[in-house]
Amino acid sequence: MDGTxxxxxxxxxxxxxxxxxxxxxHYCTGCGAIELPPTMTSRYDMGRFGISPMATPRxxxxxxxxxxxxxxxxxxxxxxxxxxxxxxxxxxFGSCAINGGMYWDSYNTIxxxxxxxxxxxxxxxxxxxxxxxxxxxxxxxxxxxSGKADGYKKYKKNFEYYQKNQEAVLGEVQRTQ
Amino acid sequence: xxxxxxxxxxIQKRYGPxxxxxxxxxMKLFSKDAITHGFIFDFGTIMAFGGIIATLFFIPIGNWSxxxxxxxxxxxxxxxxxxxxxxxxxxxxxxxxxxxxGISRALTLMLGYELPYIVILFGLIYKYRTSSIVGLVEAQxxxxxxxxxxxxxxxxxTALLGMMGKKPFDAPVAxxxxxxxxxxxxxxxxxxxxxxxxxxxxxxxxxxxxxxFLGGADNIFFFVLKMFIVWAIAVMINAIAPRYRxxxxxxxxxxxxxxxxxxxxxxxxx
Numbered sequence: 001m002d003g004t005x006x007x008x009x010x011x012x013x014x015x016x017x018x019x020x021x022x023x024x025x026h027y028c029t030g031c032g033a034i035e036l037p038p039t040m041t042s043r044y045d046m047g048r049f050g051i052s053p054m055a056t057p058r059x060x061x062x063x064x065x066x067x068x069x070x071x072x073x074x075x076x077x078x079x080x081x082x083x084x085x086x087x088x089x090x091x092x093f094g095s096c097a098i099n100g101g102m103y104w105d106s107y108n109t110i111x112x113x114x115x116x117x118x119x120x121x122x123x124x125x126x127x128x129x130x131x132x133x134x135x136x137x138x139x140x141x142x143x144x145x146s147g148k149a150d151g152y153k154k155y156k157k158n159f160e161y162y163q164k165n166q167e168a169v170l171g172e173v174q175r176t177q
Numbered sequence: 178x179x180x181x182x183x184x185x186x187x188i189q190k191r192y193g194p195x196x197x198x199x200x201x202x203x204m205k206l207f208s209k210d211a212i213t214h215g216f217i218f219d220f221g222t223i224m225a226f227g228g229i230i231a232t233l234f235f236i237p238i239g240n241w242s243x244x245x246x247x248x249x250x251x252x253x254x255x256x257x258x259x260x261x262x263x264x265x266x267x268x269x270x271x272x273x274x275x276x277x278x279g280i281s282r283a284l285t286l287m288l289g290y291e292l293p294y295i296v297i298l299f300g301l302i303y304k305y306r307t308s309s310i311v312g313l314v315e316a317q318x319x320x321x322x323x324x325x326x327x328x329x330x331x332x333x334x335t336a337l338l339g340m341m342g343k344k345p346f347d348a349p350v351a352x353x354x355x356x357x358x359x360x361x362x363x364x365x366x367x368x369x370x371x372x373x374x375x376x377x378x379x380x381x382x383x384x385x386x387x388x389x390f391l392g393g394a395d396n397i398f399f400f401v402l403k404m405f406i407v408w409a410i411a412v413m414i415n416a417i418a419p420r421y422r423x424x425x426x427x428x429x430x431x432x433x434x435x436x437x438x439x440x441x442x443x444x445x446x447x
Contacts, residue, residue, distance in 0.1 A: 014208040021198065021205045047194050050201060055357040058212075058364030061205075085365040086210035 011147070018061065018087055019144045021050045022137070025060035025084070027077060030067015032093035032127050039130040051137060057083040062140075065117075067127070068096035068103050069110040075170050081117055088152050089120045089140060094127050101126060115165040118151030118158075199376070203369050211365030214271045218362075221267025226370050228259035229377045236384045237311050239397035245311040250298060253310070253385065254291075257340075260378065261287060264359050271362035279359040282423040283342075283349035289430035290339035290346070293438040297329045297336075300442035301389060310385070314393035321392040328441050330390040332434045337411065339430065340382045344415035348423040383407050 026036055039046050040053060054060045057080045069077060081090070092113050095101035100111035113119055120143065123136040143149040155162060166173050213219055235249050235256070261283065268280040302308045305316040323330045339346040350357055363371055387393065387403045394400035421429065 014205075017201050017205040017208060021201045023202075050194050050198055052194075056361050058362055059357070059360070059368055061209075085212065087208070 015144055015147065019141045022062045022089075022140075023052055023054040023060050024062040024064055025054055025057055025080070026064040026066060027080060028066050029069050029073050029077075030094070030096060032064075032066030035093075035127050035130055035133060036064070036066065039133050044130045044134060046134060046137065049134075049137060049141070057081075058085065060084055061088055063088065063090045064093060065090065065097050065113060065119075066093040068101065069113065071108050071110065071169055074110050074116060074166070075173065078117065078166060078173060086152055089144070089149050090117055090151055091136060091140065092119045092122045093133075094123070094125055096126075098122050098124065110169070116162060116169070118155045118162070120149045120151045199372070203372055206369030206372065207366055209365035209369075211367050213367075214362060217270030218267050218367075219270075221263045221265070221270055222363075222367050222370055224263030224266060225260045226263075226374045228256060228263055229374050229381060232256040232260070232381050233377055235310070236381055237314065237388060237393065238384060239394050239400040241397070242311050245309055247307065247309050247312075249309045249311075250302065250313070251308060253381075254295065254298070257378075257381065258287070260374065268359050268362075273362045275355045276359050276361040278355050279349050279357075279361070283359060285423055286339055286346060286349060286426055289427035290336040293332050293430060293434040294336040296435065296438040296442055297333050298389075300326075300329060300438075300445045303442070304445045310388050314388050317392045319392070322390040326390075326441065326445070328437055332438050332441070333386060333390060334407075334411075335434050336430070337382055337386050337407075338414065339426070341379055341411060343411050344418040345421050346426045347415075347420055348426060379408070380404070383411075 026033060028036075038044055046052075051062075057063075061084070063077075063081055063084065065077065081088070090113075092098065096103060096109075097113040097119070100106070100109065103109045104111065110116065121136055121140050123132055125132055128136070140149060163173070232253055234243050235253050237245075265280045265284060268276045301313060301322070305313055307313060307316060317325075338344075342350055349359065355361075360368065360371060383404045384400075386407055387400065391403050391407070394403060
């Protein structure tokens, strides 16, 4: 959908605000969660970019998938994603979310997160250092401003594709809303 | 509020977000989608927001005051409760167990801090023989209540910490235990409305304290300055204090501040 539509100026103004206030929900599945506290606290201080942790999916804009996902966790992750309100973004942490990483031949982990949820940005590394995480957040800010971070629109548009992949792994997925 | 966040960050040796961050947050929240949980949820949110705006009309800010009749102080105390009850209604509407826990903690804590505060208020009303806020401000004149009745001022400040949900008494909104309490199910525009409600509530509560104990102010600039000093002290306490459990908080309020408040009022009366 690149270039096929033009964003209105209202959307651009709103993206300016969205970019500067990202509330994240960190879904701590794997080892990536341990890199977040130093990123939040005094040493690296992500708060100066307006990024702050939130406790519930309803309030959050940004879903962090930190590390590998087991098949069981995927279901909870999908529920969490669908509970978030609409301009919402997903960041995949580490190589596990990209292609399975060190769990490439495991029988019960999800290899490609992209098949099941629309990922806006991957941060490579095993695990990414706090510097890499901050760099990823800044990249996401640029993408939001230029309107390229539209994973939630893709999710609605290609819903059958994602649903097919999800149900291939999980069986039936109960939609909450 | 943004300056409060900045102070907290500085105490924690961080740089912190820019001071206009709350405005950005609110604009972003109003640009988001929102999901409702039925009529009671909507109505409770509007009631909380409307209740606090109605309260704001009765607080004299600097030399602006809409109402100067007797009894405004009692009216303000009642109207502040409306806002909390609106939150409670919205919580019932959302049906989330965590938010029920949160709001039950909030109302329990309200029982705790309202009691010493009311005792102090009655003491003031008895001393100056007027129950209008403007009258109380004028009666103080140059000798502030902070210096005339220092113990009462300290107790009112303790109650103020509980009203604003600051750190020793922030059991209702505990992000790490119960997922930020009453606001669990709020998203998007509802959350924005609630953040505005919280900001106005702080203005109302701190403004009431400034009027009662710091002698109000002649113009809006000094009023805001006094409010900012009170608010900064509250934020500093918030940044370094741990959290009481809710029954510890209520027990604390009913033990020392209440006893001291009653003794203070007895001194005023006799």
